[in-house]
Amino acid sequence: MNKTYPKEVFFNGEWLPSQAAAVSVFDRGFMLGDGIYEVIPVYGRQPFTMEAHLGRLREGLHAVGIHYTANGLLDRVKEAVERAECADGLVYIQVTRGVAPRTHYFPEGVEPTVLLYAYPFNFEGFEKKLVDVVLSPDLRWHRCDIKSISLMANVLANNAARQAGVVENVFEREGWITEGSHTSVFLVHNGTIYTHPKGQHILPGITRDIVISIARETGIPVREEAFAVADLPRVEEAFLTGTTMQVTAIGGIWINGRKSVVSTDRGPVTRRIQEAFIKQTNSL
Structure with missing residues (x-):
């Protein structure tokens, strides 16, 4: 199916029109692919196996040393589904190490960059x-x-x-x-x-x-x-x-x-x- 951009995204703590959300060119996700992502299916407006998906996200973040608990994302996932108004769909989550001067080692004191949004998807057939x-x-x-x-x-x-x-x-x-x-x-x-x-x-x-x-x-x-x-x-x-x-x-x-x-x-x-x-x- 053809994919379209979502109307809005949850970006670094706030909901924004997708065209207004911008990442720094020095974000380590952009420069180095330094980040973790997750995709949660939604059936009938209900996230499916959400805890398992968020658990895998936490394990990935821990494995690569990105200090982000992801505890607050549970409510954000539900909110994304409501705001996207899609009966069936997907919720995409991405957490990068954040913005810092480019290095091959982990920078200190950097705030992770967090992106989350939902969009319709047809699972039938x-x-x-x-x-x-x-x-x-x-x-x-x-x-x-x-x-x-x-x-x-x-x-x-x-x-x-x-x-x-x-x-x-x-x-x-x-x-x-x-x-x-x-x-x-x-x-x-x-x-x-x-x-x-x-x-x-x-x-x-x-x-x-x-x-x-x-x-x-x-x-x-x-x-x-x-x-x-x-x-x-x-x-x-x-x-x-x-x-x-x-x-x-x-x-x-x-x-x-x-x-x-x-x-x-x-x-x-x-x-x-x-x-x-x-x-x-x-x-x-």
């Missing part, structure tokens, strides 16, 4: 899709668990996928599937779901955690284990998860210019996960 992805080497840094605004490697990978006519670029590191450029990856073999374990090589996805909980509650075996690229021909189903992708089935994986067909339709495991996920979001 994900359960009807069957998408293709491309497989590429994971060339990113080794702290993929931190939701950093430094996303150049992810942007290049996702753009390459779009240029190839597919929706996502799935990464492999030393022969093992890690995650997508902006998604978590799940593979199904013999009725068991496999997904890469948490650690430095994947983002701890909130939707990923929900899917794992759904699977365990419904009796679907789950293994948080890396899946080998060499074993992809054994996969009967596969799907992507994420805030905007929700739970989207994979039809084919392009490897070295050749398409490996995973499934010609959504499989039974994927369908069960999707149905349970829809129930959760509809119950808000």
Whole structure:
């Protein structure tokens, strides 16, 4: 869907028209990508898994040493949804280290720059899709668990996928599937779901955690284990998860210019996960 700029944003403690909010050219987010971000889904005007998303934001800020508690953002998220007047949408939050003379070390006494806003998003129809992805080497840094605004490697990978006519670029590191450029990856073999374990090589996805909980509650075996690229021909189903992708089935994986067909339709495991996920979001 086409994205538009929000009418207003919460910027450094006040609500402003978006065109009036300006960041200094010396902000470390602008100069160095020195910041953390988060995206919270909204269904029926209700933020979904907000505490989990804010918890991940706090963990990211702590990991990179940005001193901002994020405690006051709970009310700001709700306020953003009300002000944006969107039934379904997304709330974007970004916290940078702040404005300071450019250095490669952390400056002292700097106030973080905080941006927050909401905008409409159409979540409908994900359960009807069957998408293709491309497989590429994971060339990113080794702290993929931190939701950093430094996303150049992810942007290049996702753009390459779009240029190839597919929706996502799935990464492999030393022969093992890690995650997508902006998604978590799940593979199904013999009725068991496999997904890469948490650690430095994947983002701890909130939707990923929900899917794992759904699977365990419904009796679907789950293994948080890396899946080998060499074993992809054994996969009967596969799907992507994420805030905007929700739970989207994979039809084919392009490897070295050749398409490996995973499934010609959504499989039974994927369908069960999707149905349970829809129930959760509809119950808000």
